[in-house]
Amino acid sequence: MSETHHEMWEKLNLDIDAHDALLGVLGKFYGDIYMSQENRLKGAEYLDFVLSEVHGLRIKELQDAQAEGRKVIGSFCVFVPEEITLAADAVHVGLCAGAEAGTDLAEQLVPRNTCALIKSFIGFKMAKICPFIESSDLIVGETTCDGKKKAYETFNEIAPTYVMEVPQTKTDAAKALWKSEILRYMAEVEKLTGKTITTEKLKQGISITNDKRRALQRLTALRKASPAPISGRDALLINQISFYDDPIRFTTKINELCEELEQRINDQVGVAPSNAPRLLLSGCPMAVPNWKLPYVIESSGAVIVGEESCIGTRNSRDLVDESASTMEEMIDALVERYMKIDCACFTPNNERLENVTALAKNMNADGVIHYSLLFCQPYAHEALKIDKALQAENIPMLSIETDYSMEDVEQLKTRVEAFMETLA
Amino acid sequence: MSETHHEMWEKLNLDIDAHDALLGVLGKFYGDIYMSQENRLKGAEYLDFVLSEVHGLRIKELQDAQAEGRKVIGSFCVFVPEEITLAADAVHVGLCAGAEAGTDLAEQLVPRNTCALIKSFIGFKMAKICPFIESSDLIVGETTCDGKKKAYETFNEIAPTYVMEVPQTKTDAAKALWKSEILRYMAEVEKLTGKTITTEKLKQGISITNDKRRALQRLTALRKASPAPISGRDALLINQISFYDDPIRFTTKINELCEELEQRINDQVGVAPSNAPRLLLSGCPMAVPNWKLPYVIESSGAVIVGEESCIGTRNSRDLVDESASTMEEMIDALVERYMKIDCACFTPNNERLENVTALAKNMNADGVIHYSLLFCQPYAHEALKIDKALQAENIPMLSIETDYSMEDVEQLKTRVEAFMETLA
Structure with missing residues (x-):
């Protein structure tokens, strides 16, 4: 810089x-x-x-x-x-x-x-x-x-x-609590900015955010191709940048990038050989510059075809219903959309089991690497459940628990490579 | 048996x-x-x-x-x-x-x-x-x-x-969620038992439970005496038994026991010398037979004068308002009472800082031993805050993190004894 x-x-x-x-x-x-x-x-x-x-x-x-x-x-x-x-x-x-x-x-x-x-x-x-x-x-x-x-x-x-x-x-009472929290946030934002949030402005906010999610959904869908047209590292970076860059610029750029990906897919061009193991990452979010595990995986010869995490499909999968026109309808649409998030904070959270399994199948993943941050109890618990759900579908899973230290890189590499061998 | x-x-x-x-x-x-x-x-x-x-x-x-x-x-x-x-x-x-x-x-x-x-x-x-x-x-x-x-x-x-x-x-919206959960529990219990919960029966349930809490409050108040009329181990056991025994029998027996304590106090009889360090236990609940830390503390010559935990004052401090007469009023009284619990699950939970400090002072405690179960994040976080709050009042605190294993007993004993020496 x-x-x-x-x-x-x-x-x-x-x-x-x-x-x-x-x-x-x-x-x-x-x-x-x-x-x-x-x-x-x-x-x-x-x-x-x-x-x-x-x-x-x-x-x-x-x-x-x-x-x-x-x-x-x-x-x-x-x-x-x-x-x-x-x-x-x-x-x-x-x-x-x-x-x-x-x-x-x-x-x-x-x-x-x-x-x-x-x-x-x-x-x-x-x-x-x-x-x-x-x-x-x-x-x-x-x-x-x-x-x-x-x-x-x-x-x-x-x-x-x-x-x-x-x-x-996600009971009705819980949704009512969340609705009141959205309204409270709205009041706080209005107080902070000195601006009134009109239906028109909220409609616009929903549209901009949905457009961003649609661009990310488009990216996700293109990664189904073989050979993989984009590395998992770059796809993760795109998801990470979605939290920092201006959303309109971001959407334009990602759609351009998707066009390039479409061309690549037509040309059968990829970032890895078509026989490279295809792995889905699932679990905790990886914030910039937490690229350790994706690097370990891809430098071992596999390609990551999806990130089932908050900095990944968990944040882009669900859109807000844009048919709402009144303020009340829009708020309700926001409540519904956010209550679709399959975060491990919810109990039960069986939709995540279904979503991970469906994503792994949809992306033609050969296996799943579940990633929990050390001391993250919600995802550590769900790792056991995800493993069971994937086993039922004959999809192999490797469970990794780590932190931001570089001390375990070699150990992770050994485990990832051993996992990849079982997929061959 | x-x-x-x-x-x-x-x-x-x-x-x-x-x-x-x-x-x-x-x-x-x-x-x-x-x-x-x-x-x-x-x-x-x-x-x-x-x-x-x-x-x-x-x-x-x-x-x-x-x-x-x-x-x-x-x-x-x-x-x-x-x-x-x-x-x-x-x-x-x-x-x-x-x-x-x-x-x-x-x-x-x-x-x-x-x-x-x-x-x-x-x-x-x-x-x-x-x-x-x-x-x-x-x-x-x-x-x-x-x-x-x-x-x-x-x-x-x-x-x-x-x-x-x-x-x-503990916002209004959160209380509304809790109220709906109490009503849902009530419906579940009615379904299970096949009985209708009438206002009269609920009044009776409130009365029985309040009586149990009042007996425990009486016990707490008597422990203010010096020399301590009852050991912390026995007081903990009483709190533990409050979860198992018939509530009416329990209340009768504890009130009888309190009468004996009153006599002891009159007679200046105690379980430890009046110069024994008086310690307040604070933190995670100790379920039967988790007596490790109390035993370590009391066998080191100190006497425990209170248990600020769910199996302790957190469960007995607050009564349900008995002036309620309609079902709606009683449910609201239940909501209010349960939302007074200063569990570390709440954010913020500043009332716990006040309650611990007040209890330590009220019981004339020379110090506080904060007990967190290993991997209990809510109480581990609050241990740091409690320490700060107590420091401001010049009340020394020792923070212990342990589990049910007996492997650390000697180490705990060393730490507790070292802490007691600083109190002398």
Whole structure:
């Protein structure tokens, strides 16, 4: 990233040295994992550019938006309804949570037995190296797991955090609670932005967000092809970028990229031989720059054909019904859409078992690698259930539990390769 | 326990050998920890008897009740409203969750990184050694933590479990969800028992349960005396027994015991010297026979003066308002009472910080020992907050994280003794 951003980062009160060091490591990591890929899409230039400027030009854009009187809302979870943020002309961004930075600091505030993602967002804040957190006018948390729910209480003391209550079942009463939470969020956003969310604006917010999801759905469908036209790493990166970039630009770019993929499929061009094992990743979200496991898998000769996670199909699979016209109908449509999310926070969550199995079949996956962050109890429990559901369909599964450390890379590689051999 | 119960246990399909072995270990454990106490209350005979017959005569009573057409409802948590159970003439009992039995079996169904309490209730079922589970006509779970919420899904496959959704905040919308859950439970209990819960019966259920809580409150208040008139072990046992014994008999017996305590206090008689360090236990519940930490503490020369846990003051502190007369008012009174529980499942849960601090002061505690079960994220997070709140009041705290294994007893003893020295 250019030297010209230093002034901006200083104004955001980042720790410049620590942030420079972070960017240095990330740059090298990205080079090793992404730039080393062969036969990459031309459209990946967009991904490289967005990622190289994610702490630079994108932050500049947030500042420009703020200079125009718009607000920036940062969140950690797919339950925070972007439609409402956009309806108030605010910018919706994901916050840093994918690297091991600041873990030592975070462990002063939360138990060591907390997952890496949570320690990461606390660490990024404490180490002053996340320009998104520092640019946010509102930080929104949610009650999707014990770890985050309790961590936000402490995080709130260093970064005031508005928390949405996500229910734990999908009963009518639970949906009523979620509806009241959506309305409460709407009121909060209106208060923050000083803008009234009209039906027209909400319709527009729904449309923009649905368009983004449709582009991602299109990408998912194209990955059914053999040979795989895009690497799992790049597809993951696209999903990661969907949380950071401007949604309209993102949608345009991903649709362009899908056109290139369609051409490739016509030409039978792929990123891996057509006999490369096709694997579906399933489980916890992988936030930027958590590319460890995808790299381990693909550098072992397999190709990832889908990401069943919040930074993947869990966030793009379901659209908001656009036939709604009144405010009440639109809110209800939002409630219905968000209550379709098959997050492990729900009990029961049998739809996830069905969704993973269907996705694995649909993508012609030879196997599934289930990924749980260490100390993530909801996904660790579901890993056992997913394994059973896949077994019933004769789809092999490998269960991986890891964190952001690089210490287990060789061990992971050994396990992934052994798993791949069983698929042959 | 008498040989005469074997036939009953066989009919319950218990694994007789494994169950005999369990009772053997428990009997020895109880002897070491309880019968070794000096200067014990005369009223403790009741405790000894209940505990010695907890798998015997008490189970016989459940069977007698069932023979009369009454139902038995088993649960794991203080959120399941006993008032409603009693209003349908059903019996409300706690289920086995306090020993390491069957852990190897449980780890086939849930992740290893699951707390001992959860692995215990699954293990007890799988090993066929909990006569309460086998006697239950309805098993009720709840969504108080990720571990239990997800474990009940799997547990449900071996022991059908009805799950109540406990909200995660105390907003009006969350209370509305809880109210709907109370009504749903009421309908379930009516269906199970074939009885209609009338206002009169519910009033009676509330009265019986409040009386039990009042007896426990009386006990708590008496423990303020110095020298401490009762050991923490016996007080914990009383709280444990409150989940198993008939509530009316229990209340009578505990009130008698309180009279004996009052006499002791008048006579300045105690179970420990008046200069023994007074410690408050705070945190996770200790289910029968989880007496490890209390024994470590009291055998080190301190006396425990309170248990801030679900098997302690968290369950007895708040009464249901008895001024309600209509069904609607009574249900609302139940909602209000249960939403006062300061469980770590809520966010925020600042009232717990206040309650622990107030209890420590009120009991003239010299320090607090916070107890978290390993992998219990909600209480592990709150341990850090409780520590901070107590520091602000100059009350020292020791944070212990452990499980049901006996391997760390010596280490715990060393830590507890070191903590006690800092109090001198």
